[in-house]
Amino acid sequence: MRLPLALCLGLVALAAASQSPLQRRVVKEVLDYFHGRSNVHFLFKEQAVEGAVEREDPSGTFVQLRVNLVQTACTKRTTRRQNCKVLENRRKPTCLACYKFDSGDVPKVLDKYHNCGPSHHLAVKEIKHRDEAECQAVEEAGRAGDALYLPGMYAFSKGLPA
Incomplete structure (x- = not known):
């Protein structure tokens, strides 16, 4: 029983090592988003990342991932998250995540989309x-001609005298 678990954890570590920094950031944000949902009471871990797409254009970098999660024995309020045992034959949701980052030194999220649910749910x-x-709309964010307005972007000028 321990050999398959060790093999699985080794594969997760290998997959994480091959991910770009932006892909790792998206996985972290997906986990934060998923655990932030009110109907989620247990801690989930990343089991696998599939279909990773990362494309750059002049407006920034688009990242799309399908993250397979697996339920653990710990509640999401647990402080020591490293020692949470994966539960076999429990919920294994899948999350689709699409993110668009700007081209800055510390990339900011221009737009994002998440959809998490049972894996068969996302196949409908x-x-x-x-x-x-x-995801197409997220990828288009920030391109020339797009009206992307963020809070605080408007500059107000004093009107000319009549």
């Missing part, structure tokens, strides 16, 4: 089409 045709459209 209507949901898949919606996910594709949402």
Whole structure:
């Protein structure tokens, strides 16, 4: 029993090592988003990352990942998260995440989209089409001609005298 678990953890470590810094950041943000949901009571860990896409254009970097999660025996309020044992045959949700980062030295998120649910849920045709459209919109964020307005971007000028 310990050999398969050790092999699984070794594969997760290997996958994490091959991810870019932005991909690791997206995985962390997906886990934070997932644990922030009110219906999630247990701690989940990354089991695998599939279909990683990372594309750069003049407006920034687009990252798309499908993150497979696995439930642990710990509640999400647990302080010592390193020693949480993975529970077999429990919930194994999948999260699709699309992020667009700017080109700065410390990349800021321009736009993002998450969809987490049971893996069969994300395979439903209507949901898949919606996910594709949402991710396409995220990828377009920040491109020339797009009206991307963030709080505090408006500059007010004094009106000219009449």
